[in-house]
Amino acid sequence: MSTDASPDTSSSSSIVDDAKRFGTPTEATPLADDDHQRELIAQAVDKVRDTTPLAQSFTNFVTINLVANAQLAAGGTAAMSYLPDDIIDTAAIAKATYINVGTLLPFFKDALGNIARSLHAAQHPWVLDPVAAGIGRTRSAILWAFRSAPPTIVRGNASEIIALAGIWDLNVPSAGAHADTTRPAGVEAVDDVDSARDAAVIMARYLRGYAPNHRAAVAVSGATDLVTDGDTVYRLPGGSEMMTKITGAGCSLGGVTATYLAVTDPLTAALTASALYNRASEEAERASHGPGSFQTAFLDALWNTTAQTVSQSPITAEAV
Amino acid sequence: MSTDASPDTSSSSSIVDDAKRFGTPTEATPLADDDHQRELIAQAVDKVRDTTPLAQSFTNFVTINLVANAQLAAGGTAAMSYLPDDIIDTAAIAKATYINVGTLLPFFKDALGNIARSLHAAQHPWVLDPVAAGIGRTRSAILWAFRSAPPTIVRGNASEIIALAGIWDLNVPSAGAHADTTRPAGVEAVDDVDSARDAAVIMARYLRGYAPNHRAAVAVSGATDLVTDGDTVYRLPGGSEMMTKITGAGCSLGGVTATYLAVTDPLTAALTASALYNRASEEAERASHGPGSFQTAFLDALWNTTAQTVSQSPITAEAV
Amino acid sequence: MSTDASPDTSSSSSIVDDAKRFGTPTEATPLADDDHQRELIAQAVDKVRDTTPLAQSFTNFVTINLVANAQLAAGGTAAMSYLPDDIIDTAAIAKATYINVGTLLPFFKDALGNIARSLHAAQHPWVLDPVAAGIGRTRSAILWAFRSAPPTIVRGNASEIIALAGIWDLNVPSAGAHADTTRPAGVEAVDDVDSARDAAVIMARYLRGYAPNHRAAVAVSGATDLVTDGDTVYRLPGGSEMMTKITGAGCSLGGVTATYLAVTDPLTAALTASALYNRASEEAERASHGPGSFQTAFLDALWNTTAQTVSQSPITAEAV
Numbered sequence: 001m002s003t004d005a006s007p008d009t010s011s012s013s014s015i016v017d018d019a020k021r022f023g024t025p026t027e028a029t030p031l032a033d034d035d036h037q038r039e040l041i042a043q044a045v046d047k048v049r050d051t052t053p054l055a056q057s058f059t060n061f062v063t064i065n066l067v068a069n070a071q072l073a074a075g076g077t078a079a080m081s082y083l084p085d086d087i088i089d090t091a092a093i094a095k096a097t098y099i100n101v102g103t104l105l106p107f108f109k110d111a112l113g114n115i116a117r118s119l120h121a122a123q124h125p126w127v128l129d130p131v132a133a134g135i136g137r138t139r140s141a142i143l144w145a146f147r148s149a150p151p152t153i154v155r156g157n158a159s160e161i162i163a164l165a166g167i168w169d170l171n172v173p174s175a176g177a178h179a180d181t182t183r184p185a186g187v188e189a190v191d192d193v194d195s196a197r198d199a200a201v202i203m204a205r206y207l208r209g210y211a212p213n214h215r216a217a218v219a220v221s222g223a224t225d226l227v228t229d230g231d232t233v234y235r236l237p238g239g240s241e242m243m244t245k246i247t248g249a250g251c252s253l254g255g256v257t258a259t260y261l262a263v264t265d266p267l268t269a270a271l272t273a274s275a276l277y278n279r280a281s282e283e284a285e286r287a288s289h290g291p292g293s294f295q296t297a298f299l300d301a302l303w304n305t306t307a308q309t310v311s312q313s314p315i316t317a318e319a320v
Numbered sequence: 321m322s323t324d325a326s327p328d329t330s331s332s333s334s335i336v337d338d339a340k341r342f343g344t345p346t347e348a349t350p351l352a353d354d355d356h357q358r359e360l361i362a363q364a365v366d367k368v369r370d371t372t373p374l375a376q377s378f379t380n381f382v383t384i385n386l387v388a389n390a391q392l393a394a395g396g397t398a399a400m401s402y403l404p405d406d407i408i409d410t411a412a413i414a415k416a417t418y419i420n421v422g423t424l425l426p427f428f429k430d431a432l433g434n435i436a437r438s439l440h441a442a443q444h445p446w447v448l449d450p451v452a453a454g455i456g457r458t459r460s461a462i463l464w465a466f467r468s469a470p471p472t473i474v475r476g477n478a479s480e481i482i483a484l485a486g487i488w489d490l491n492v493p494s495a496g497a498h499a500d501t502t503r504p505a506g507v508e509a510v511d512d513v514d515s516a517r518d519a520a521v522i523m524a525r526y527l528r529g530y531a532p533n534h535r536a537a538v539a540v541s542g543a544t545d546l547v548t549d550g551d552t553v554y555r556l557p558g559g560s561e562m563m564t565k566i567t568g569a570g571c572s573l574g575g576v577t578a579t580y581l582a583v584t585d586p587l588t589a590a591l592t593a594s595a596l597y598n599r600a601s602e603e604a605e606r607a608s609h610g611p612g613s614f615q616t617a618f619l620d621a622l623w624n625t626t627a628q629t630v631s632q633s634p635i636t637a638e639a640v
Numbered sequence: 641m642s643t644d645a646s647p648d649t650s651s652s653s654s655i656v657d658d659a660k661r662f663g664t665p666t667e668a669t670p671l672a673d674d675d676h677q678r679e680l681i682a683q684a685v686d687k688v689r690d691t692t693p694l695a696q697s698f699t700n701f702v703t704i705n706l707v708a709n710a711q712l713a714a715g716g717t718a719a720m721s722y723l724p725d726d727i728i729d730t731a732a733i734a735k736a737t738y739i740n741v742g743t744l745l746p747f748f749k750d751a752l753g754n755i756a757r758s759l760h761a762a763q764h765p766w767v768l769d770p771v772a773a774g775i776g777r778t779r780s781a782i783l784w785a786f787r788s789a790p791p792t793i794v795r796g797n798a799s800e801i802i803a804l805a806g807i808w809d810l811n812v813p814s815a816g817a818h819a820d821t822t823r824p825a826g827v828e829a830v831d832d833v834d835s836a837r838d839a840a841v842i843m844a845r846y847l848r849g850y851a852p853n854h855r856a857a858v859a860v861s862g863a864t865d866l867v868t869d870g871d872t873v874y875r876l877p878g879g880s881e882m883m884t885k886i887t888g889a890g891c892s893l894g895g896v897t898a899t900y901l902a903v904t905d906p907l908t909a910a911l912t913a914s915a916l917y918n919r920a921s922e923e924a925e926r927a928s929h930g931p932g933s934f935q936t937a938f939l940d941a942l943w944n945t946t947a948q949t950v951s952q953s954p955i956t957a958e959a960v
Contacts, residue, residue: 062704062720064382068567073611079452080382083424086456104723106747107426132719136726179406245943247708247718291713293940300610320629384702388887398887399772400702403744427746500854531678619932623885 001182018057024051028235028310028316037193037271042077042311044264044272053262056080056094057255058115060102060131063248066295067098070252073302076259084114091124095262099151102131104138113145120149124214125261126151129254134163143167147236152211153266154203155219155254158196165199170206174198189235194224197233201320218268219257221250223272228320235316236274239280253277256302275313279305348555348636357591362631364460364584364592370394373582376400376414377575378407378435383568386615387418390572391624394596396579404434407426408550411444415582419471422451424458433465440469443532445581447473447589449574454483463487470514472531473586474523475539475574478516485519489597490526496519512540517553521640524550537586539577541570545594549587555636556594565611566618573597576622596631599625644782668875668958677911682951684904684912689715694900696720696734697895698727698755700742700771703888706935707738713942716899724754731764735902738895739791740800742771744778753785760789765901767793768907769894774803783807792851793906794843795859795894798836805839808845809885814838833862837873841960844870857906859897861890865914868960869907875956876914880921885931886938893917896942915953919945 031037047053059067068078079094081087082105091097095120100110119126129149130143147168154164174197174271200218207216208230220226225236228293243249253273260269280301286296287301367373376399379387388398399414401407402425411417417431417439439446448471450463458544467488474484485492520538527536528550540546545556563569573593580589600621606623608614671677687693696719699707708718719734721727722745731737737759739752759766770783770792787808794804805812840858847856848870860866865876883889893913900909920941927941928934 005483060720061381061701061722062708063384064706065567068382069611069615072565072567075657080380080423083426083456083458084382085458086424086452089455103720104726105590105745106723107423132726135729136721136723138723138725247705247712289942290940290943291709292936292943295709295939296612296616296936299612299615300608303612381701385705385887388702389931389935392885392887400700400743401776402701403746403778404774405778406744406772409775426746616932616936619935620928620930623930623932 021220028233028318029318031315033312037268038311039288040264040268040305041272041275044260044268044298045276045307045310047263048259051180051263052077052083052281053259054079054086054094055095055096055255055258055262056090056102057258058082058101058112059098059129059251059255060095063251064105066248067255069299070302071255071259073299074146074256076262078255082108082111084111084118087115088118090117091122095125096258097124097126098129098258099126100129100131100226100251101133101139101142102251104136104142106138109138109141112142116146116149117147120210125152125212125266127151127155127254127258127261128161129251130154130156130164131251133167140167143218148209150207152207152215153217153219153257153261153270154207155221155250155257155270156249157221158193161196161203161218161220163201165203168203168206170199170202170269172199172202193220193224193226196220197226200226200228201233204228204286211266213265215266217270217273219270221253221274225278227267227270227274230318233318234271235273236278238282239315240285240294242285242288242291242294243277246295249277249281272310275310275315276302276305277300278313279309325559328612331364336569348553348638351554351635351637357588358631360408361592361595362587362627364580365535365589365627365630367583368579371583372397373416373579374399374579374581375416375575376407376410377420377578378402378432379418379420379449379575381572382423383571386568386572387420387575389619390622391575391579394576394579396576398575402428402431404431407435408438411439411442415445416578417444417446418449418578419446419610420449420451420571420574421453421459421462422449422571424456426458429458429461429507432462436466438471442529445472445518445586447471447475447530447574447578447581449571450474450476450480451571453487459551460487470527470530472526472527472535473537473539473577473581473590475541475570475577476592477541478513481516481523481538481540482519486522487571488523488526490519490522492519492522496632513540513544513546516540517546517638520546520548521550521553524548531586533585537590538612539590539594541573541594545589545598547590547594551640553640554591556591556598557634558602559598560605560613560614562605562608562611563597563601566615569597569601578622591635592630595630595635596622596625599629599635645944647824660778668873668956670955671874671955673952674909675891676872677908678951680904681912681915682947684900684908685916685947687903688899691903693736693899694719694734695738695895695898695902696727696730696739697772697898698722698740698742698752699738699769699891699895701943702743702816703891706888706892707740707895709789709939710942711895711899713939714899716896716897716902718895721752722748724751724758727755729764731759731789735765736898737764737766737922738769738898739766739896740769740771740891741773741779741782742769742891743816744776744782746778749778749781752782753789755951756786756789760850765792765852765906767791767795767894767898768798769891769893769900770794770804773800780807792847792855793857793859793897793898794847795861795890795909795910796862797890798833799859801836801843802839803859805843808843808846810839810842812839812842833860833864836860837866840866840868841873844868851906853905854929855906857910859910859914861914865918867907867910868913871960873958873960874911876911876918877954878918878922880934882925882928882934883917886935889917889921893904911955912950915950915955916942916945918953919949
């Protein structure tokens with residue numbers, strides 16, 4: 001799935017085989033057709049459609065409608081709020097929560113910290129979308145507050161993942177190498193997905209220290225998506241460039257990730273959402289004539305893409 | 321019109337003929353083809369298209385765009401605000417107002433009470449959509465504040481109508497029978513429409529005590545919609561299950577109800593909006609391939625469905 | 641581009657040739673096919689598509705999604721916020737900003753004044769959409785605050801331009817003649833475009849006193865759009881009546897104007913956005929069956945309309 005126009009630079013030929021250096025990739029190998037992870041993905045697609053789980057969202061005002069519609073199109077149900085009392089009440093009946101810091105109001109500064117602490121105390125799984133991480137004091141203060149009550153999954157573009165790792169003071173060995181190229185650029189990534197690989201791995205390991213059952217994941221969206229649980233790095237190529245020409249491709253992917261997190265483990269949730277988005281956006285590009293008809297066709301494709309198609313997506317895996 | 325996936329359990333065979341017990345339905349009979357109410361419905365459809373009345377809205381952030389677009393597609397005009405000074409200024413030029421408590425901000429707690437009192441003082445008709453009634457202290461406080469300055473029409477799903485009757489301390493005889501099955505479930509109904517029949521009738525009678533010309537209505541959306549003015553219970557079957565797969569079906573129905581309330585009486589407004597939604601959603605289901613194209617086709621169908629088609633919808637009526 | 645249903649009353653036959661009276665139009669003449677202004681329009685269309693410039697927005701909750709999607713469909717990139725710290729941070733990387741006062745929250749009263757002063761201090765170009773100018777104390781206070789740190793472009797319908805000129809105490813000679821017909825009517829114009837001609841000219845001259853490079857523009861949307869830099873009045877006929885049947889036609893035009901302002905001068909930005917909207921809405925009307933499919937087709941047409949088609953739009957010019 002592509003949420004930015006950066007070229008895909010993640011080819012196996014560029015991988016240095018240096019297992020000593022932390023975070024350096026070993027060789028990525030295609031996931032076998034009968035790999036157990038593919039079964040888990042197929043089950044997640046079907047379980048959402050069979051059980052219509054509720055995932056609630058605290059998300060930005062720009063794309064809140066698309067987030068809800070994408071969750072419904074994937075088969076789940078949706079509830080949205082900006083009030084801690086609503087979110088905490090609904091967490092008792094929702095299986096997962098999605099929080100997106102795209103458009104903030106002043107009172108969110110306290111509200112979001114309180115919500116995160118409450119979700120953490122309840123061991124309630126949630127997905128964070130650190131939109132525009134690095135821009136604005138208010139956003140940085142909120143993201144810092146999440147450090148001690150972190151999400152189960154973080155999903156963002158490469159720039160956001162790198163910026164969030166910085167805000168959280170995570171010790172990313174390769175951070176220096178990218179210091180000159182990493183800067184916030186509105187809500188668009190200016191870094192390629194692989195530049196965030198090390199940050200993603202370190203972040204996943206940090207998250208699982210706080211997570212229910214010690215399982216967590218980080219998903220980096222780009223021309224090729226990268227998903228990791230801290231032990232293995234998965235790459236999911238494909239998708240459509242048109243995803244960068246509609247607003248909310250990334251946000252709604254985060255929301256759908258929460259929908260899957262309501263029925264499965266964090267790694268499977270992130271992989272399933274990414275694979276569904278790649279296949280659905282490819283189908284939508286074939287069926288459309290511009291960004292208006294693309295969005296319409298994309299929601300149709302979320303609804304119509306089969307569990308078989310999603311689970312048989314091209315995926316590579318490498319041990320960290 | 322269906323805003324939830326609950327099966328339609330409202331069949332005349334399940335009706336107990338016991339006129340002694342309050343709220344027990346008598347036999348529902350089809351509305352005659354030349355019933356005067358059908359004329360009023362046809363006139364409402366045409367009058368909106370001929371006069372493009374302004375109905376203003378204070379509605380949630382998720383579906384605010386669809387509410388406005390649905391009002392425009394039905395033929396009206398729209399204005400949206402969250403400020404008491406705006407709403408009160410605009411009430412002088414708008415014929416009706418729509419208030420939806422789906423996504424609240426902290427300042428709404430005082431603002432919405434002030435707005436309701438101002439509308440009541442001006443005898444200005446308005447529609448309340450008690451989204452997620454029963455969830456959150458802030459929402460409950462706002463809904464309680466409406467008790468002494470209530471709307472002209474309440475439109476919600478069965479769970480919301482039952483919950484609102486509880487918040488308002490209305491004396492619903494059958495409430496105990498449903499106490500174990502009624503609970504808030506996000507924004508989705510978990511109760512069937514008929515379980516809210518008694519609450520709807522009592523609520524309509526309560527509302528008309530405060531309403532301009534002592535006329536009010538309550539509409540319960542479900543697989544079969546239920547509309548009542550406190551004397552007669554109307555049922556409107558049909559619609560599309562796909563309405564549960566887009567966000568804002570219910571909210572925009574509330575907004576379009578306000579558009580009709582700008583040109584007609586509360587009962588006719590609620591019946592017209594429900595019948596239009598049923599016919600338009602059936603047409604949209606025929607013309608679409610998933611939830612994306614369904615929403616597009618639904619707005620087209622709101623625009624294209626004739627007054628004749630709307631007014632000749634299947635409707636049954638029973639005296640309370 | 642039409643954002644209201646007012647008939648187009650701007651014909652050259654109604655123009656009085658009285659150069660002594662300020663603001664009386666001289667004869668409007670068609671812009672030559674090889675006029676330099678047409679070249680600038682074609683360059684603006686292409687430069688946005690080639691460089692995907694970032695324009696940020698502080699805009700209303702109703703149409704924020706359409707604003708972003710229209711900016712993307714025109715070829716730009718988008719970022720949205722409601723926080724001064726976000727807007728001021730992002731102004732350093734965005735080339736232009738769009739501010740729309742459609743749906744206000746209480747804290748916007750201070751926030752928007754602070755943002756305007758900050759943009760002014762940085763000589764950062766921005767577009768104001770004075771939605772519903774004249775309604776509500778909060779909105780009037782905000783618009784008054786912009787008077788001493790004004791935008792580079794104002795885009796509105798005739799009623800809004802006239803109301804804003806009044807709020808800013810601009811000395812519009814013909815204002816008295818329209819005093820009885822000018823009143824706020826929700827967000828719909830009740831005045832025809834030419835009634836705002838004098839206000840637009842005076843406003844453009846006022847704005848350029850504060851603007852970077854002393855260049856500014858005012859755009860009045862209607863059945864025929866009117867754009868002026870204070871010296872010349874341009875008129876752009878055409879577009880589709882269906883633009884009045886979707887919400888956000890005007891708001892998204894303001895957002896796309898900011899996208900063009902990121903790559904060109906204010907006059908060219910306003911002309912380019914207006915001409916693109918007229919051609920795209922005509923194409924969308926041909927390709928659609930109602931307001932749902934119209935909006936979808938309109939976004940496709942923003943994406944597909946060529947620079948050649950936009951720059952060869954019918955445009956007349958008259959010296960003031």
